[in-house]
Amino acid sequence: MKDIEYGIFMPVSSGGWIPSSTVPELDGSYAYNLEVARLSERLGFDFTLSQAVWRGYGGPSRHFDDNLESLVTSGGLAQATTDIGVWSTVNTAMLHPAIAAKMVATGSQISNGRTGLNIVAGGNRTSETQMGIGLDLDNSTKYRRAAEWVEVVKALWTESTVDYDGEYFQLKDCQSDPKPVGGVPQMICAATSDTGLAFVAKNLDGVLFEGTSRDSVVAIGQRARRISQENGDNLKTYCVFMIVPGDTDADAQRRIDLYNEGRDLVALERMAREWGAVSHDSSAHNPDNEGWKDSTAISTGTVAGSPDSIAEQLADMVEHADIDGAVFIMPDFIDDLTVLGEEIVPKLVANGFGRVGA
Ligand SMILES: Cc1cc2nc3c(=O)[nH]c(=O)nc-3n(C[C@H](O)[C@H](O)[C@H](O)COP(=O)(O)O)c2cc1C
Numbered sequence: 001m002k003d004i005e006y007g008i009f010m011p012v013s014s015g016g017w018i019p020s021s022t023v024p025e026l027d028g029s030y031a032y033n034l035e036v037a038r039l040s041e042r043l044g045f046d047f048t049l050s051q052a053v054w055r056g057y058g059g060p061s062r063h064f065d066d067n068l069e070s071l072v073t074s075g076g077l078a079q080a081t082t083d084i085g086v087w088s089t090v091n092t093a094m095l096h097p098a099i100a101a102k103m104v105a106t107g108s109q110i111s112n113g114r115t116g117l118n119i120v121a122g123g124n125r126t127s128e129t130q131m132g133i134g135l136d137l138d139n140s141t142k143y144r145r146a147a148e149w150v151e152v153v154k155a156l157w158t159e160s161t162v163d164y165d166g167e168y169f170q171l172k173d174c175q176s177d178p179k180p181v182g183g184v185p186q187m188i189c190a191a192t193s194d195t196g197l198a199f200v201a202k203n204l205d206g207v208l209f210e211g212t213s214r215d216s217v218v219a220i221g222q223r224a225r226r227i228s229q230e231n232g233d234n235l236k237t238y239c240v241f242m243i244v245p246g247d248t249d250a251d252a253q254r255r256i257d258l259y260n261e262g263r264d265l266v267a268l269e270r271m272a273r274e275w276g277a278v279s280h281d282s283s284a285h286n287p288d289n290e291g292w293k294d295s296t297a298i299s300t301g302t303v304a305g306s307p308d309s310i311a312e313q314l315a316d317m318v319e320h321a322d323i324d325g326a327v328f329i330m331p332d333f334i335d336d337l338t339v340l341g342e343e344i345v346p347k348l349v350a351n352g353f354g355r356v357g358a
Helices: 030-042 070-080 097-111 125-129 139-158 194-203 214-229 249-261 265-278 307-321 335-350
Strands: 005-009 047-049 085-091 115-120 162-165 170-174 186-190 206-210 236-245 303-305 325-329
Touching: 005 030, 005 236, 030 047, 030 070, 030 335, 047 115, 070 085, 070 097, 085 097, 085 186, 097 115, 097 139, 115 139, 125 265, 139 162, 139 194, 186 194, 194 206, 194 214, 206 214, 214 236, 214 307, 236 249, 236 307, 236 335, 249 303, 303 307, 307 335
Parallel strands: 005 047, 005 325, 047 085, 085 115, 115 186, 186 206, 206 236, 236 303, 236 325
Antiparallel strands: 162 170
């Protein structure tokens, strides 16, 4: 048993994470995210994290069609909160490291050192191809560029002037002041391939992943731990969990059935074709077959049931996947978040998975 960090993956994209017309409306607005961040802080969560998505999947549910920009959102949320960590996502294919370094340092003044950064190395085709970005990058190339990106931002955050002559970035007497409040912020990366995990283990503090089932969460968590051990053993692992709570297990199942009835096949097909092409989890969608037609709106990795049942399932995965942080998504970020904070997390804490931040 060990203490873990508890985070909330913010609903900055419309529709949340369920492509369906029968889910509670999540409009992806700043007003809604502000309410969610304040509630998350009141409930004692350790951090909020927002994703960086630049285009949605359309379809009747307009899945992800409205997206807030992550760093700007974090600036607002940092001003509106006092204790909770405020983490943003930057795509290293899209934002020059000198611009990102300055934006993050600025955010760290607004948050007084509560800033964290999740980077993605590229591969979100829907977002990127519309900008002509990332078309030529294979997996190892994108992580080579990301490694340079990380080296540059860290240098700008710690050195008075930076000269850098890399394959992807060249800087000459480049200066970035002020430095971030609290020093170099915690940096994680969403990655699942072996190449990605090795890059994260060598260069960053943590990896963010998700699984399509209990067993896939355990397998990815253990793989991340093994790759970390081969590279200095400093990596923290954060797993994203979709939870669907109900008063009883049957109640939760009724919610899932309802959301699946409204599944958005247009969005599901686009998502499957995009993610199937890049996923390294063999149980994920495969773009070469028509498997997406059987896709449910609710991800197969969803943890559903009564608060007791969800706490038990999470405890099992956190323990066997050796996870350091749980990052939550849910259909409704007010009512479900309240159940998570008031009923589920306290059960996990009572079972030995305390809050790192407590
Ligand atoms: C939990 C999670 C969150 C992600 N968030 C984003 C994101 O905000 N923006 C983005 O462009 N890609 C995001 N991705 C996709 C990753 O950037 C990447 O394409 C994918 O994880 C493939 O990594 P790999 O090449 O190491 O397998 C996310 C992936 C995961 C697993």
